[in-house]
Amino acid sequence: MKLYRKEGNILQILSYPGETVEKGDYLLVEDADAGRALIAQVIDVQFASIPGVLEELLRSLPDGGELVKGEDVDPLEIAPHISYIQDASLLICKIRATAENDSLSPSSSWLPSRSQSTIKKLPLPTLLKLAKVDGELPIVIGGTKDSSLLTIDATSLDGRLNIITGKKETGKSHLSKLLMVNLVGYKATVVVFDLNGEYLSLGLTGDGKRNANYDKIHVLTPSQNFKLAIKQLNLHVMLGILIHALHLPGTSAREFRRIWIALKERDSLTLRELGETIRNWNCNQHVRDALFSRYHALVNSGVFTDNIAEATSLEEYLLKTRENGGAIIMNLRNTSSIDRQIVVEYVLGKLVESLGNTKLKAVFLFAEEAHLYLRETYWDDIVTRMRHFGIFTTFITNQPDTIRENIYRQADNIFLFNFTNEHDLDVVSRAARVDAETVRSIARDLPPHHCLALGRAVRDFPIVARVKALDVKTMGETRLFFASSTSQMK
Amino acid sequence: MDTTLPHQFIELSLHSLKRVPDYAFQLNQQSVQQFNSPDIHDETLKLKLEPLHLIPSHKEKIVAAVDTSTMKIGETGTGMIIAVRGANVWKQNKRYRYVRFGPFIFHVTEENKKQVYETLERTYFNSIHEYGHQGAPSILQMPTRIASLLERWLQTMAAKTMNNGLILFDGSLTAGTTETPTHRMKEILDSARKGGNVILAFSKMTNLRADGHRITESLPEHKPPFLLETEGLRLKPPMTLLGEVYVARLTKGNLAFRLDIDKGVASELRVEAVEKLLGNDLFAESYPETLRLAHILCTFTANEVLAMQHFVTRRFGLQIVNRPDMHRLLFGVFGKGEGYS
Numbered sequence: 001m002k003l004y005r006k007e008g009n010i011l012q013i014l015s016y017p018g019e020t021v022e023k024g025d026y027l028l029v030e031d032a033d034a035g036r037a038l039i040a041q042v043i044d045v046q047f048a049s050i051p052g053v054l055e056e057l058l059r060s061l062p063d064g065g066e067l068v069k070g071e072d073v074d075p076l077e078i079a080p081h082i083s084y085i086q087d088a089s090l091l092i093c094k095i096r097a098t099a100e101n102d103s104l105s106p107s108s109s110w111l112p113s114r115s116q117s118t119i120k121k122l123p124l125p126t127l128l129k130l131a132k133v134d135g136e137l138p139i140v141i142g143g144t145k146d147s148s149l150l151t152i153d154a155t156s157l158d159g160r161l162n163i164i165t166g167k168k169e170t171g172k173s174h175l176s177k178l179l180m181v182n183l184v185g186y187k188a189t190v191v192v193f194d195l196n197g198e199y200l201s202l203g204l205t206g207d208g209k210r211n212a213n214y215d216k217i218h219v220l221t222p223s224q225n226f227k228l229a230i231k232q233l234n235l236h237v238m239l240g241i242l243i244h245a246l247h248l249p250g251t252s253a254r255e256f257r258r259i260w261i262a263l264k265e266r267d268s269l270t271l272r273e274l275g276e277t278i279r280n281w282n283c284n285q286h287v288r289d290a291l292f293s294r295y296h297a298l299v300n301s302g303v304f305t306d307n308i309a310e311a312t313s314l315e316e317y318l319l320k321t322r323e324n325g326g327a328i329i330m331n332l333r334n335t336s337s338i339d340r341q342i343v344v345e346y347v348l349g350k351l352v353e354s355l356g357n358t359k360l361k362a363v364f365l366f367a368e369e370a371h372l373y374l375r376e377t378y379w380d381d382i383v384t385r386m387r388h389f390g391i392f393t394t395f396i397t398n399q400p401d402t403i404r405e406n407i408y409r410q411a412d413n414i415f416l417f418n419f420t421n422e423h424d425l426d427v428v429s430r431a432a433r434v435d436a437e438t439v440r441s442i443a444r445d446l447p448p449h450h451c452l453a454l455g456r457a458v459r460d461f462p463i464v465a466r467v468k469a470l471d472v473k474t475m476g477e478t479r480l481f482f483a484s485s486t487s488q489m490k
Numbered sequence: 491m492d493t494t495l496p497h498q499f500i501e502l503s504l505h506s507l508k509r510v511p512d513y514a515f516q517l518n519q520q521s522v523q524q525f526n527s528p529d530i531h532d533e534t535l536k537l538k539l540e541p542l543h544l545i546p547s548h549k550e551k552i553v554a555a556v557d558t559s560t561m562k563i564g565e566t567g568t569g570m571i572i573a574v575r576g577a578n579v580w581k582q583n584k585r586y587r588y589v590r591f592g593p594f595i596f597h598v599t600e601e602n603k604k605q606v607y608e609t610l611e612r613t614y615f616n617s618i619h620e621y622g623h624q625g626a627p628s629i630l631q632m633p634t635r636i637a638s639l640l641e642r643w644l645q646t647m648a649a650k651t652m653n654n655g656l657i658l659f660d661g662s663l664t665a666g667t668t669e670t671p672t673h674r675m676k677e678i679l680d681s682a683r684k685g686g687n688v689i690l691a692f693s694k695m696t697n698l699r700a701d702g703h704r705i706t707e708s709l710p711e712h713k714p715p716f717l718l719e720t721e722g723l724r725l726k727p728p729m730t731l732l733g734e735v736y737v738a739r740l741t742k743g744n745l746a747f748r749l750d751i752d753k754g755v756a757s758e759l760r761v762e763a764v765e766k767l768l769g770n771d772l773f774a775e776s777y778p779e780t781l782r783l784a785h786i787l788c789t790f791t792a793n794e795v796l797a798m799q800h801f802v803t804r805r806f807g808l809q810i811v812n813r814p815d816m817h818r819l820l821f822g823v824f825g826k827g828e829g830y831s
Binding site: 050051052053055056068069070071072073074075076078081082084085086 | 587795798
């Protein structure tokens with residue numbers, strides 16, 4: 001390989017046949033005299049611009065598109081040399097760092113010697129070691145192309161905002177399960193908003209047996225094993241549900257506050273009493289109607305109950321996970337949009353409350369397709385205020401444009417799966433820790449189950465890995481119309 | 491078609507390269523791919539204005555074409571490195587086929603040029619052309635001379651191995667030049683005739699003028715395809731014309747070509763040969779596809795030149811240097827490079 005050009009932080013390297021370099025590979029451009037080396041990542045492989053190649057190709061197709069057959073008598077064997085020149089490739093590389101005396105700096109301001117520099121592939125294990133992408137709490141993401149393991153440190157997710165995104169069926173949920181299981185293994189508390197019921201069997205192995213995490217996985221399904229007694233709720237949590245999930249206007253909310261306080265003073269905070277009080281409350285008819293409609297929404301959700309025995313204490317579940325870690329899976333499958341928002345509003349409110357009174361250290365929140373249940377103002381809240389309380393969110397989505405731009409800008413880690421759509425790639429490339437060329441070039445060619453890890457977890461060295469298999473029971477598979485008929489045909 | 495490779499060509503090629511001294515090797519961008527017809531100005535030349543209209547004959551005939559190309563690929567301290575390649579293309583059963591020979595690479599020096607050339611001549615034609623007072627060709631003439639030798643050999647092979655076909659040459663049937671001795675061209679034409687073949691030579695460029703105009707320009711308005719006969723063309727000895735010279739406009743379009751057809755063939759058979767060619771080959775701008783392919787196949791592309799430079803540096807350890815361009819050096823942006831001088 002030969003250094004050809006450097007423009008900004010882009011290197012162009014001429015590579016000859018036999019030097020198998022692919023997108024995503026790292027190269028070490030070493031200038032022995034300067035005593036330092038550039039670490040560059042291949043973001044595109046192009047044909048080198050060889051003069052005369054077009055003529056070469058054209059003359060093989062002169063007869064209406066059909067190849068002219070013939071014999072080449074080439075006694076000096078020049079043909080291999082022609083192929084050698086013709087197949088030379090140009091590697092477009094992004095400079096990631098400068099290595100000097102075993103330490104790395106993000107500088108790309110110096111110019112290595114074009115004639116004297118040696119260029120070789122930098123094996124990923126060496127890079128990971130140089131970049132210190134390891135730690136005491138390893139999470140093996142998967143295997144890299146050169147058969148080494150990509151291991152990140154769990155602490156790189158701690159206090160961070162993460163995004164897992166990619167096209168449908170590329171393996172996003174699989175990676176989020178992998179991260180979750182590992183976090184739980186390190187005794188972390190994890191809360192999942194499970195939109196499609198994909199995480200329900202994390203406690204079971206692929207063949208349905210209990211695994212080591214069985215006792216740590218708590219699945220809560222609204223209106224089934226997740227019910228709330230009005231008495232257990234704080235006023236501000238209830239107001240949050242009414243205002244944000246059920247869009248109760250301010251005037252009505254003030255009346256509701258009065259009703260709530262009155263009922264609490266009488267120690268008669270029940271659904272039934274709440275309904276009765278609203279009916280008899282001395283207030284404007286419109287306010288009453290507004291309150292009633294919300295009251296019915298609460299009742300119809302099936303989440304609320306007057307029976308303390310069947311009520312669930314989310315706090316208890318959270319405390320269960322405090323010592324040995326655990327995951328609370330909020331199963332939002334088959335839950336209506338409004339009910340989903342009620343549950344999410346409650347859970348987030350309760351988390352802030354629990355973290356506020358330091359009952360919990362921190363919670364890792366995994367939110368799948370959050371735009372379907374997260375209200376507008378929560379996005380900023382999650383990445384700023386809630387992060388300070390100790391809620392560290394991982395967004396998982398196949399529609400990257402549903403996550404707001406400021407979330408991308410503040411994301412610490414992005415796990416990117418395949419995208420082919422330009423618009424999607426545009427959105428993701430707005431992330432602060434990513435350069436647009438890398439995202440566009442590498443993400444487009446990622447095979448299924450391969451992710452491009454970007455950000456703090458990989459010390460800003462984008463690395464492609466095939467996400468390792470997880471022995472958990474698969475759930476949330478798409479129900480297919482033709483599945484049974486095709487299997488019968490087989 | 492006989493594809494027995496001229497072994498002496500290979501041996502000489504390798505031998506000459508092995509003797510490349512440890513001089514630096516200077517890349518050269520100049521190309522010597524075209525063979526020009528000898529400069530002829532004959533004031534007696536007339537173009538008959540009555541055209542010979544042609545009717546394509548679709549009776550199956552093999553059409554073959556021969557072309558060679560040469561290129562100087564660099565200079566050494568003692569001489570130059572040249573590459574030569576030739577191609578035979580033929581159309582049979584509506585399919586084009588080819589045999590391509592080369593590239594052969596030679597290191598030609600003042601010391602070895604005579605030996606290289608004479609050895610090749612003796613090997614392929616069992617004779618040595620007398621240079622007369624001119625002596626051996628100069629180094630600068632060597633690329634075209636060696637290519638010419640290969641071309642004559644390829645033409646001989648085509649003439650000897652084909653039967654009842656049409657053989658297309660690139661250039662004219664003018665003989666008596668140092669590159670094309672008369673006896674050699676005669677032998678080729680005789681061999682072709684014996685096999686029932688007709689040789690037709692297309693010149694891409696001609697200097698022949700009639701009434702002050704190039705014969706391929708300012709043609710009378712006739713519906714192609716047609717031939718225009720010439721008369722009164724006389725060459726200075728020892729040059730001689732072994733073909734009858736026509737101007738051929740074979741398709742619609744602006745181009746016409748000088749077409750030489752073997753004089754030894756009866757005049758009606760000459761016209762018939764062109765009609766058979768029209769019926770058996772494709773034409774674009776009056777030029778036959780078989781000959782176009784032969785030209786395309788032997789022409790060196792820039793990529794191939796790079797490959798040959800790569801070959802001589804790798805295989806024979808030549809060191810490549812870039813000699814400064816004097817034009818650029820002296821005249822800066824006004825120096826357009828040696829190729830423009």
